[in-house]
Amino acid sequence: MNIIEQSTIAAVSTPLGMGGISVIRISGKDAVSVADKVFVSVSGKKLADMKGYTAAYGKIYDDGELLDEAVATVFIAPNSYTGENVVELSCHGGMYITSQVLRTVLDHGAVTAEPGEFTKRAFLNGKIDLTESEAVMDIISAKGRAAARSAIGIKEGRLRHEIDDVKASLIDSAAHLSAWADYPEEDIPEVSADTLNENITVALQKLDSLLKGYDIGKSVKEGIDTLIIGKPNVGKSTLMNFLSGSEKSIVTDIPGTTRDIIEETVVLGNAVLRLSDTAGLRETDNPIEKIGVDRAKKRIESCGLVLAVFDASRTLDDDDKSMLNLIGDVPSVAVINKSDLCIVLDVDHVKSKVSEAVYISAVTGDGIDELIAVVERITGAAEFDENTAVLSTERQRECTMRAKNALEEALNALHSGLTLDAVTVSIEEAIQALLELTGERVGEVVVHSVFSKFCVGK
Amino acid sequence: MSYFAGKYDVAVIGAGHAGIEAALASARLGCRTIVFTINMDAVGNCPCNPSIGGTAKGHLVREIDALGGEMGKTADECLLQMRMLNRGKGPAVHSLRAQIDRRKYSETMKHKLELQENLELHQAEITEIEELDDHWKVTTRMGAEYDVKAVIIATGTYLGGRIYIGEVSYESGPDGIFPATFLGNSLKKLGLSLRRFKTGTPARVLKSSIDFSDLEEQSGDEPVIPFSYETEEQLENKVVCHISWTNENTKKIILDNINRSPLYSGMIHGVGPRYCPSLEDKIVRFSDKERHQLFIEPCGENTEEMYLQGMSSSLPEEVQIQFYHSIKGLENAIVMRPAYAIEYDCVDPLQMDNTLEFIEHKGLYGAGQFNGSSGYEEAAAQGLVAGINAALKIKGEDPMILDRAGSYIGTLIDDLVTKGANDPYRIMTSRSEYRLILRQDNADERLTPIGRRIGLISDKRYEKYLKKQEFKAKELDRIKHTVISPSEEINNILVSRETSPIITGVKLVDLLKRPQLSYEVLKPIDKDRPELDANIFEQIEVEVKYEGYIKKQLAQVEQMRRMESKSLPIDLDYKTIAGLRLEAQEKLNKVHPSNLGQAARISGVSPADISVLVIWLSR
Secondary structure (H helix, E strand, O other): OOOOOOOOEEEEOOOOOOOOOEEEEEEOOOHHHHHHHHEEEOOOOOHHHOOOOEEEEEEEEEOOEEEEEEEEEEEOOOOOOOOOOEEEEEEOOOHHHHHHHHHHHHHOOOEEOOOOHHHHHHHHOOOOOHHHHHHHHHHHHHHHHHHHHHHHHOOOOHHHHHHHHHHHHHHHHHHHHHHHHHOOOOOOOOOOHHHHHHHHHHHHHHHHHHHHHHHHHHHHHHOEEEEEEEOOOOOHHHHHHHHHOOOOOOOOOOOOOOOOOEEEEEEEOOEEEEEEEOOOOOOOOOHHHHHHHHHHHHHHHHOOEEEEEEEOOOOOOHHHHHHHHHHOOOOEEEEEEOOOOOOOOOHHHHHHHOOEEEEOOOOOOOOHHHHHHHHHHHHOOOOOOOOOOOOOOHHHHHHHHHHHHHHHHHHHHHHOOOOHHHHHHHHHHHHHHHHHHOOOOOOOHHHHHHHHHOOOOO | OOEEEEEEEEEEEOOOHHHHHHHHHHHHOOOOEEEEEOOHHHOOOOOOOOEEEOOOHHHHHHHHHHHOOOHHHHHHHOEEEEEEEOOOOOHHHOEEEEEEOHHHHHHHHHHHHHHOOOEEEEEOOEEEEEEOOOOEEEEEOOOEEEEEEEEEEOOOOOEOOEEEEOOEEEEOOHHHOOOEOOHHHHHHHHOOOEEEEEEEEOOEEEHHHOOOOOOEEEOOOOOOOOOOOOOOOOOOOOOOEEEEEOOHHHHHHHHHOHHHOHHHHOOOOOEOOOOOOOHHHHHHHOOOOOOOEEEEEEOOOOOOEEEEEOOOOOOOHHHHHHHHHOOOOOOOOOEEEOOEEEEEEEEOHHHEOOOOEEOOEEEEEEOHHHHOEOOHHHHHHHHHHHHHHHHHHHOOOOOOOOOOOOOHHHHHHHHHHHHOOOOOEOOOHHHOOOOOOOOHHHHHHHHHHHHHHHOOOOHHHHHHHHHHHHHHHHHHHHHHHOEEOOOHHHHHHHHHOOOOOOOOOEEHHHHHHOOOOOHHHHHHHOOOOOOOOHHHHHHHHHHHHOHHHHHHHHHHHHHHHHHHOOEOOOOOOHHHOOOOOHHHHHHHHHHOOOEHHHHHOOOOOOHHHHHHHHHHHOO
């Protein structure tokens, strides 16, 4: 084992958005324990108790919230691609889900892999022949250049401005703290805890809104994980086919024949929806169908938007009510179908459980415009401005997150009455994370700023 | 005209703060050492402020002492006043600063050199150093030639020194002592690239001509905490300092005469320190600042000369007198020595490795202002490292490399040899990423074992150190196992400190963790507390309170040290490594980092470049 690489790294190792399955690869000495924090196997067996070259079927959770089903394959060092402990999580492949899973893995102790880092580790651990080393260096430097180019991409633009603003105010604070500590005999103004508290709080708010924007921006660009649910035979497959303009969903008059989750991307005004049709939600004894129903229930908890389809010509039965109860806090639209027939559905009850309700005829196309407007509104797509600052990669998000955590630590230290040297250390950590984000050299920014802003002398 | 004068192991050129530590370390490690000073009365001179320490500088002095250097001990012996700076700002930035008796300091240091076994002190100007096959030849102006195995250059502001006072300028070292005028050419012949730096000092004025009646007084801290772990007697403060301020009139006088400053007329080309500009610099650069503070500090017990800290200038003497007289308390001040700026030759420290040896010239070392730093403490720290490493090399032992995570000395040297210095370099706490570990209170814990291994720590001192560590461990254990039960007494204390009272028994260590509490505050309820050295309580309190931060920094240290443990060949030509970007190749060839960690700190070297190096290394 080489001595340099002690961190556990993770990245999506299949091209994003391509193919039906995405693989998130985690490599490093803590790979298995990181994976165990996010993956729960159906058998209840911990990945740590598994042998190399074995796989488990299970679910991926982000702090209790179900994200996806996955197969986890465990490789134990040195028998893996990198020669380290490796866990590969194969999930369903949608870009949205995949990046959610990666994010969870990163939030639980892994760090983003550097360009070419898996290959590098493979080489360092003797998994790649020595004669290939030149090629490996080429790959890494090419990937490094590509990463540098993408970092240059954010040199201009709103994100850079936002980050620079936050950074500049933090550097100001750090420089003041530093001048105040390093030049106690100069008449440097006292650093007031209140001002510091305010600066950090403002910076935190900005980072927070960037992080929130990341989700909206990502949704807009990559699609919102949208689930169409409903009782069998209320025409949701028809709705989906209507929206997607294809016959991908199986449509029949026999209730309960749509068993698999089928994905399709549909552009609805400003919103991009990654639609999944599920098995009709109905208590059933048919074992094949039961799998589909359970899956749908779980899927509701992890999706970004629910389109709940109802038949306007039928009264609500127990199945409908239990389905409505499943929705909970997930943004949801009740799509009340067959509006050309007379309405007997208890619409008020439906509206009490969902965010919005829209009448629609999947046959004539009526109500589609209203649906678009509602979807845009509740997903935030309506307000989304292409020109606002958006974090666009998982790496940017990770850096922002690190800065945010450091600032929270700084505030904690400040509030608990710890001395300002401890606060300074946390502020500098945040500055460092933001410098990394913008691809700048972590240099002596604070020291430079002390000399340019404060009059210190002999 | 020349004669062979003898063979030595190490020649030290210069007997300022760098030269002294270098020479003493080398001699104490058993190397025959010869030290050259241009003027025997300039050994250990303090040509600028009569003080040692200050933020981060005080850390350096503690570290020098912990390794077995001399600066801290001598400062204690010559103490006039001691203060612990930054109390209340946090343990990372606590720093000792001493006013010292300048003349006594110089005499004491000279005497120590004279008494040191294996060491010879000579008054001579070195005019040439020559690199021969396996040794160096050092020649004095009188033609004396010495064969030595290693040369340590510690020429301070003497090398090519030139003084500026207004329109007057002349070749000179500090304090009117003559400069080293020949050595520069010899160094250029060797292929070293030299450049000009500049620094300055304020005037000294006659004490009896100052009106102290309306000036704020600044006294030392009681009881005095010494720099050195070896100082056992209780030191006393002997003097007070005073504070005054410049005003609108001072500003006007300076601005009216700004064109007479050599800095602004273009006479001085050297790069001055950003952090200690002359008063005219401060007034021009920070023009909206109404007034500037100055400290009036005594230069010694047996002199009436007073140093005006903050009032450095290179304006003409008559302008200086005029603006000094505009300051409250100095209305009738008699200027004994005028302020001046001094320009001098120094090297680009990128040419050295972390032992302060020149990469291209084995056996040649540099230290202090010659390396582009500024300050007595920075100089002494480098001198100590250069002296130790020259001696270790001659003895065939492994070098002593101090890293960033272990000391400010290591941080200072790493900054110099990795990032270079574009203006005179001053140490600051903000230069260290491991501030909460590198505290002045734990310098002994960090460095005394290293000093012991090298051979600069005596048996007696080491035993004392081990005893202290033992007491510290015991006390730590005690507070972890002592449970304080709720009582009116304890809860009264807690409430008066605005922290929540206890309902059940609480461990002493957990009480100490509360920011509002301290050993001092808890004294009345801590009945079984042993009598221990104050430093032990201080260290424990910090370690307990900042445990989370310290743990985090230690994890970062571990990561960094792993990178540092991967050595890079010092003579590697990075142009031959194809995967590196051009900029990285150039930067790496300039710095020649000794390990991967250092390479990663070079500006212009990216993480991808480091990956390429990692792979190159493992081929």
